[in-house]
Amino acid sequence: MDIELIRSKRRTIAIEITTDCRVVVKAPYGASKTVIDRFIGEKADWISRHLKKMEERQQEESESKPISDQEMRLLVTRAKRVIPVKVRKFAELIGVTYGRITIRNQKTRWGSCSAEGNLNFNCVLMRAPEEIVDYVVVHELCHRIHMNHSKAFWGEVERVIPDYKDRRKWLRDHEKELMRG
Numbered sequence: 168m169d170i171e172l173i174r175s176k177r178r179t180i181a182i183e184i185t186t187d188c189r190v191v192v193k194a195p196y197g198a199s200k201t202v203i204d205r206f207i208g209e210k211a212d213w214i215s216r217h218l219k220k221m222e223e224r225q226q227e228e229s230e231s232k233p234i235s236d237q238e239m240r241l242l243v244t245r246a247k248r249v250i251p252v253k254v255r256k257f258a259e260l261i262g263v264t265y266g267r268i269t270i271r272n273q274k275t276r277w278g279s280c281s282a283e284g285n286l287n288f289n290c291v292l293m294r295a296p297e298e299i300v301d302y303v304v305v306h307e308l309c310h311r312i313h314m315n316h317s318k319a320f321w322g323e324v325e326r327v328i329p330d331y332k333d334r335r336k337w338l339r340d341h342e343k344e345l346m347r348g
Contacts, residue, residue: 170207174198180206184217186274188225224275227343234291234347239272242290246270250288253304261327263311274346277303277338280310294345295338302334 171191180198183191194203207214234242247270258265266285273289280286286307292300305327313320324331 172203182207182210182214184214184221186221186225188218188221190214190218234272239290242293243270243272245293246288246290249293249300250304253301254286254308257301257305257308257327258311261305261308261312261323263308265308265311278307280307280314282314284311291345295341299334299338302328302331302338305331 169190171189173191173193174196175193177193177195180192180194180203183193185191192203192207194206250270251268254265254268264284266281266283269285269287270290271287272291273287276287276289277292278286278288288303288307292303302324306324309320309323309327312323321331328334
């Protein structure tokens with residue numbers, strides 16, 4: 168398998184499987200080839216699993232009916248009205264600040280939070296029940312405290328949404344039908 172290596176000022180090594188099924192390894196400038204190769208070797212099973220998932224997702228997407236442009240515009244409009252209100256409410260409850268909020272149609276994520284505190288949300292969330300949207304908003308805002316998925320991060324999510332595991336499972340179980348028309 169081809170692996171693309173990107174070096175940057177980051178502190179840790181990370182692996183990403185892109186939507187077009189490329190394996191991208193991001194590593195600090197100072198990481199040696201040996202350390203990077205060892206890391207890739209340790210993550211070989213993870214890479215294979217996620218590559219397979221991404222290939223299956225691509226296959227399903229090519230077979231399914233995409234969301235129409237008109238519906239997409241409606242989802243974006245609704246999300247721009249609904250999500251900022253939820254972000255404000257939950258940010259106050261959690262006790263965090265945030266930067267700008269961007270709504271877009273993302274193929275592989277429900278939301279993201281940058282190191283600067285900018286939040287991105289997938290407009291397709293508007294097809295999910297409100298409690299699921301709340302979970303995604305809280306999940307991203309909790310990254311303002313912990314930029315990882317550590318035990319402490321999940322504890323923070325659970326403090327606000329005690330049944331987050333059920334909501335997370337619902338989102339995983341219904342991901343394919345939400346993403347398509």
